[in-house]
Amino acid sequence: MSRTTLFALQVLVAVVGLVLWQVLSTVPVFGKILLPPFFFSNPVDVFSQIVKWFASGVIWKHLGITLAESILAFVIGSLGGVLVGFWFARQPLVAAVFDPYVKMVNALPRVVLAPIFALWLGLGIWSKVALGVTLVFFIVFFNVYQGVKEVSRTVLDNGRMLGMSERQLMQHVYWPSALSWMFSSLHTSVGFAVVGAVVGEYLGSAAGLGYLIQQAEGIFDVAGVFAGMFVLSAFVILIDFGVTLVERRLLVWRPAASDGRG
């Protein structure tokens, strides 16, 4: 199938979905509207709500806040994950001692931490960043830990025989291996950074996309809720695209085995 046909089909799915939604929520079928507007709104209203947000410019502030929270959560969580992952992998004793606690904290659904973070860090961006960090940290941590542990024995021996010191092994062998594992989880961890930010906003905040959705829901503005969801999806897709670009640049040395995602 050619690219254009594929694209045309993809667009067709969206068009059919939207038309169905619009028709079923406005035109009665056998005297009954199948999608009552109060619960389902309709695409025209949702679209005009999005246009209103962008025209008046209110959306930019919320987008900006959510973006800032996501980036901070991602950076801090990744940094922490890399450092701790490295430390644990190189110090098996430390890893063994902390193992049950790491598992325990990781098993905890992070949403329950949101109220605590709100209490500790207030309703500003930092409580959302903290929530995102707890999500990102573990993904990066586990990947880096694995990456350092599973460095090929032969490659390591080769480094030693080529005369590398411990520090040089770190720089030329452990570090690139850990990074490659971290980057393979980049899509997941960036996604979770956004999840942390939005869920945090939803549970208590004064700005951000999560706040926008929560506000609309509070006054039964279903169009507003859907509009918020669409903006959020578009936002995540854009970020994911950026991640793909970064990944392509940084992992050129990788065999293209997992190229299925196109």
Next chain:
Amino acid sequence: MTTPTAVALEDAKVAFRLGDGRVYTAVEKAHLAVAQGEFVAIVGPTGCGKSTLLNVAAGLLKPAAGRVRIFDQPLAGLNRDAGYLFQADALFPWKTALDNVAIGLEVKGTPRTEALSQAQKWLTAVGLGAFANRYPHMLSGGQRKRVALAQVLIRDPKILLMDEPFGPLDAQTRQVMGNLLLDLWSADRKAVLFVTHDLEEAIALADRVVIMSAGPSSRIIGDWRVGLARPRDIFEVRLDKEFHALHREIWSVLKDEVMKGYAQSTQAAEVV
């Protein structure tokens, strides 16, 4: 003897502690000396511990008993005089061919530009001058071995340890690589310890062929001098009468060990 001994294994014994606490003796009392400039091949059936012996010479493994001397000095820690060519892929997958070769010098503190220009020369010497910017996964198995060879040789080690380096390659590529190795080796004649299970390859390349018995507790059971003239061409040396005579002689000893090794490996599989 006038030439100094590069590698000397003196009654080296190699043993491992297994998971269940038993001790597995891979090599029992190996006695072997490689003179400077000498090319020695170790041949033995699968699982006879020949690679283990190489790791002992490299300092990657400590012998359970006996001594290792490198240029008459007892070996402590890694063997800094040796370059090691591994059987498996050992290139750094995140470095280009050029960087993979240059790293051997960079580790020593050679400035990067100097290391890179040297690396380019070595890549050209192994016939990969045009592939400097490829990553290992973009190279064929034979090309990766060439890069690995350059990576080891750029450091100019006094001793070359090779663990079935051409094992994973197809027959033709192996012969081409063998000739390349002999070419590069003849330039400055390092001491070489070359492990292989291929007797023909061993005779074609080496000055001496050492045979090990089937494991466990294997030992060296034979040592032949190969008198074939150098420079040799691997393709042609195989047609030589002397080659055939030697091959027949060594094979008559090796054959029993191969059969023993085969029987043991199948038995072990049945027990497991």
